[in-house]
Structures are given as structure tokens and as C-alpha cells.
Amino acid sequence: MISLEHLCKTFEGGNEVHALNDVSLTIPTGDVFGIIGISGAGKSTLVRCLNLLERPTSGRVVVDGVDVTNLKGAALREYRRHVAMIFQGFGLLAQKTALENVCFPYLASTGKVTTENREEALGYLDRVGLADRAGSYPAQLSGGQKQRVAIARALACHPDYILCDEATSALDPASTAQVLRLLRTINAETGVTIIVITHSMQVVEDICKDVAVLVSGKVVEQGSVAEVFANPQHEVTRQLLGKESWNE
Amino acid sequence: MSSLSSFFAQYGSLLGQGLADTLVMLFVSTAFSYVIGIFLGVVLCVTAPRGLRPMRALNAVLGWVVNIGRSIPFIILLVSVFPITRALVGTTTGVQGVIPPLVLSTTPFVARMVEQSLAEVPRDAIEAAEACGASIPRIVVSALLPEALPSIVRGVSITLIAVLGYTAIAGAVGAGGLGDIAIRYGYYRYQDEVMIATLVLIVILVQVIQSTCDAIAKKIDHR
Ligand SMILES: Nc1ncnc2c1ncn2[C@@H]1O[C@H](COP(=O)(O)OP(=O)(O)OP(=O)(O)O)[C@@H](O)[C@H]1O
Ligand SMILES: [Mg+2]
Numbered sequence: 001m002i003s004l005e006h007l008c009k010t011f012e013g014g015n016e017v018h019a020l021n022d023v024s025l026t027i028p029t030g031d032v033f034g035i036i037g038i039s040g041a042g043k044s045t046l047v048r049c050l051n052l053l054e055r056p057t058s059g060r061v062v063v064d065g066v067d068v069t070n071l072k073g074a075a076l077r078e079y080r081r082h083v084a085m086i087f088q089g090f091g092l093l094a095q096k097t098a099l100e101n102v103c104f105p106y107l108a109s110t111g112k113v114t115t116e117n118r119e120e121a122l123g124y125l126d127r128v129g130l131a132d133r134a135g136s137y138p139a140q141l142s143g144g145q146k147q148r149v150a151i152a153r154a155l156a157c158h159p160d161y162i163l164c165d166e167a168t169s170a171l172d173p174a175s176t177a178q179v180l181r182l183l184r185t186i187n188a189e190t191g192v193t194i195i196v197i198t199h200s201m202q203v204v205e206d207i208c209k210d211v212a213v214l215v216s217g218k219v220v221e222q223g224s225v226a227e228v229f230a231n232p233q234h235e236v237t238r239q240l241l242g243k244e245s246w247n248e
Numbered sequence: 249m250s251s252l253s254s255f256f257a258q259y260g261s262l263l264g265q266g267l268a269d270t271l272v273m274l275f276v277s278t279a280f281s282y283v284i285g286i287f288l289g290v291v292l293c294v295t296a297p298r299g300l301r302p303m304r305a306l307n308a309v310l311g312w313v314v315n316i317g318r319s320i321p322f323i324i325l326l327v328s329v330f331p332i333t334r335a336l337v338g339t340t341t342g343v344q345g346v347i348p349p350l351v352l353s354t355t356p357f358v359a360r361m362v363e364q365s366l367a368e369v370p371r372d373a374i375e376a377a378e379a380c381g382a383s384i385p386r387i388v389v390s391a392l393l394p395e396a397l398p399s400i401v402r403g404v405s406i407t408l409i410a411v412l413g414y415t416a417i418a419g420a421v422g423a424g425g426l427g428d429i430a431i432r433y434g435y436y437r438y439q440d441e442v443m444i445a446t447l448v449l450i451v452i453l454v455q456v457i458q459s460t461c462d463a464i465a466k467k468i469d470h471r
Contacts, residue, residue: 051379077381084379091376094471095394107390108382137470150376157380 002027002050002161002193007059009045009217019045020056021217027210029064029160032187032194034208034225036201036240042217043197047163050195051083052076064160081105084154088166090146092138098125098149099134105156124152128182144175151182162186165197180207201240205229213237259442262429267449269343270425273415277350278408281358286400288314288355289362290388296367300374300384317356322414325353326421346415346423354411361407365399366392398469405461409454416450426450 002025009020019042027033037043048054050061052071060069063083071079084105092101102121103113125131128148138146147167154162164183168176184207187194196208204211204225212222213234220234232238292310295303320328326349330340333348369392377391393400416427426446434443 053375053378077383080379080381085376087372087376089370089372091372091379093373093377093391093395094370095397095469104377104382104390105380108377108380108386111386139471153376153380 001029001064002195003060003062004046004050005060005062007046007049007061008057009042009049009054010057019217020049023059023214023217023219025212025219025222027193027195029193030187030191031210032184032196032208034196034198034204034211035214036198036204036211037214038199038236038240041214043199043214044165045217046214047085047165047195047197050163051080051085053085077108081109081157082159083161083163084157084159085163085165086147086150086154086167088169090138090143090150090170092146092149092153094138097135097137098130098141098152101138101149102152102156104153105158121152121156124155125149127155127186128152142175143171144178147171147175147179148182151179151186155186159192161193161195163195163197166199167196168203169198169200176203177206183207199240201229201242213240255441255445259433259445263426263442263445263449266424266426266429266446267453269423270412270415270427270450270453272343273346273350273418273423273425274408274411277347277354278404278411280347280351281354281407281411282404284351284355285358286362286393288359289366290392292359292363293366293392294384294388300378300387314356314359317352318360320353322349322353322417323420325349326418341422343424346418346421350411350414350418353414354407357410358403358407361403362396362400365396365403368399369395398465398471401461401465401468405458408457408461412450412453412457 004023004025007020007023008018011017011019023046035043035046045054049056052068056069060067062068068079093104099118099121102124103117106113106117122131122134125134128151130145130148130152133141133145138149141149168179171179180203183194186192196203198204208225210223211225211228212219213236215234215236221228221232221237228237229241232241288310292307292314294300295307297304326346329349329352333340333345336348337344339345373395374387374391377387382391415423415425416430419425419427420431422428426449430443430446433439434446
């Protein structure tokens, strides 16, 4: 279970940006949890605070009962594998093959890639349907294939949580469906908790059980997808659901 | 034909020696410059404001040092570091004597080139490596440098060609090499054909450097 407690993130600079403004959320273990919001709402900031690529300005991130907010060094790096991440831009290393990319978490954790690691990585590539592309470089793969390599890499972190930041936003509808289906079966088979950041209600509807709506760094609504969809409370939720015209 | 062979009989060994001296100056000093320059480039990139480990003061100071190194004209640097050169290699003339100032002058250039190549690596790939729990040294060694390698190799050709120019300047203060020959024979003694021969050699050298580096970069680049 992940609890975010009064999380705030302020970016200093010319003019301060309050990207997160007292966000409190509970993400149950085994869930597929959607965080939805329009561009600039603070969704990326929220997940980046979750794996501490960004340090919250205040508040706590508690994962499985442990306050991870101030982790450092080896403990921080260990924790990051515990909450693997998938990016909108895939984040693959262009000069490494699909297999080498999937092996990167082993390299990160132990400094080497053993034969067993490589076999396990091949297993993950097989799991995402790309066993035959192990030797391909990212440039030789389609967007959907790249994202599936990224999912295999996330699995190689042996995570209990997978954070997806707009994982399907750069993909066409067919690849989107394929990636979402994959994430859903991984969740069903392994019980890994998946946190899906998106601006698309369709994505939430397709795979999420619960959802939180983020507006200007604040959670304005949360609950099960069924509830929120049936009875949206906030104007932005209704807009995202297409129940309110933006053209007035 | 016979005039060409008599030309080579007379100047062949001179030009051969000049070429060898130039190559030694070129490759030895460039190699040293890259050893130090890659290190500095990595530090500049990692400590940059949006780098992996921002360190404002260190980055600013190092940036200044590099800029100062780059602003000093090579000929001035060459003569002003004579004491250091003498302490390091025991002489200030010949091929040996010019290598320390060449390294000193080339290293800041290399540092900026490497920094630039590293900065071109897409941010999300590096963040993904961070999100896999890689330490900063691991990211540098296993992600940042390999991703930037094709670009660094392209930079090597630019560096080598710039250093080739420096070696010709160094020739003027008795370092030997093709530049030295061009000046001594072509300029002081009006032997145009010797000067032309050295120029032809230098042009060929530049072409070979450029096409070799391009070919290597192309071969190792999988984008
Ligand atoms: N490093 C940063 N420095 C300054 N401001 C930032 C930084 N990162 C994000 N912001 C600001 O924080 C706010 C939230 O950004 P964030 O990227 O989290 O939004 P988002 O919901 O992910 O948007 P999108 O859907 O476009 O990805 C924005 O106003 C953005 O400009
Ligand atoms: Mg975002």
C-alpha cells in the first residue's frame, strides 16, 4: 500500500509553481490506480515524487508502512526498483539492444549481468511478446514494441509497484490496447500494483479499478472508477468524461 | 617523372620524419587530452544545474577554468608554460616539448565537446536508468557515455584536425613535424615544392581523419 500524506511540491525559480498542493492519497496493494488530470495538473510531478526522482517539498510518501521520503544512497536505489517506472517517451537506451535494455536493472543493482539474469530477461521479453526481437535496437522497433521492452525492463526490477506516466500517450489505438491489456494481465497474474497516470478517461475506463482526479496540484475527486464515472462531482471530471462541452 | 623521384630522393626522408613527428604529436596529445577531457566533460555535465547531481559552485568554477583555458591563444600558452613543460618532460623543444602545451590547450576544448555530446543524450533515457536504481557512476559508465559515444567519436575528428593546426604552430618554435618543414623550407628558403608536398600530406591526413571517424561513428551508432 502506498500512502501519500499531505504531499507538496513547489518549484522555485522566476515564479514559484505549486505543482502539488497538499495531495493525500491511498493506493491499495494489487490495485490498478488511475491518476487523471489535464496537462499541467501535476501528474508527472506526483509520480516523480513517488519514486523520488523529485523530492517533495513537504509531506510524506509511505510505502508498505515505511516512510521513504528521505531515503538516500543504496536504500533509495533499492526502493526505486521496488517501484519501477514506465515513461511516455519509453526511456530506452538507443545504443543498447532490447535485451541489453531489459538487463539494465540487473546491472544497476549488482554491477553485472549473469547468464541467469539474461535468461530471466529473455523470459520477460517473451512475456511481452518480443522474444524474437531481443537483438533489435530501439530504432528498429515500433512505438508499441518499444513500450513493451520498457515494460519488460520494469519487470526485471522485480517491482511491487509499476508507475506508468502517460505510457500509452505516444501510441496509436492498436498499440495502446495491446499495452493496456498487457499491463492488466501482469496485474492479474502477479498482483503487482499499477499506477496509471493519464489524461485519457478511456485509459482509466479500460484498466483502472480506482481513480483520483488531479486539478492544479490538488486531488479534487477520488473513488472507484464505477462511482466516479457514474456520478462525477467536479467540473473537470465531467469535462474529461466529455459530459460537459468545452466549447461554450 | 624523374624530377618527382629525385624530389623524393632528396626530401623523402625529411618528409617521412616530419609526418611521423606530426602523427606522434597529434595522437599522443589528443589521447592525453581525451583522458582528462572526458573526465572534465562528465563532471561538467553531471554537476550542471539540471544534471544528475547539480553542484553550482563546482560547475561554475570548472566552467570558468575551462573557458580561460580555451581563450588563451595557443602560441601564448606554448611559451608561457615553458617552465612547466621543462619540469614535466625535461625539454621545451622537439616533439616531446610540445606535447604538454598541446594537452593543456586541447583538454578544455575536449571537455566542452564531451559535455556537449553528453548533453545531447535524451533526458528520459537517463531518467529511466535512474528509475532502475542505478548509481550515478553506473549511469555515467553504462548509460551516459555509451549513448554519447557516436557523438564523441565525431567530436574526435574535429579535435584531431584542430590539434593538427596547433602542431603546425608549434613547428614555428622548433617542435618539428610537417608544419615546421613547411615553414623552414617553404617560407624561409622559398622551396615551394617542399611546402606543397607538406600541404598535400596535411590535406590527406585531414581527409583520412575525417572519414575514419565518420565511418567509426556510423558503425557504432544504432539510432
Ligand atoms: N522542473 C520543473 N521546474 C519548474 N516547474 C516545473 C518543473 N516540472 C514541472 N513544473 C511545473 O509543474 C506543473 C505540473 O507539471 P507536470 O509535469 O507534473 O504536469 P502534468 O500533469 O504531468 O502535465 P502533462 O499532462 O502535460 O504531462 C506545471 O505547471 C509545470 O510547468
Ligand atoms: Mg506529465
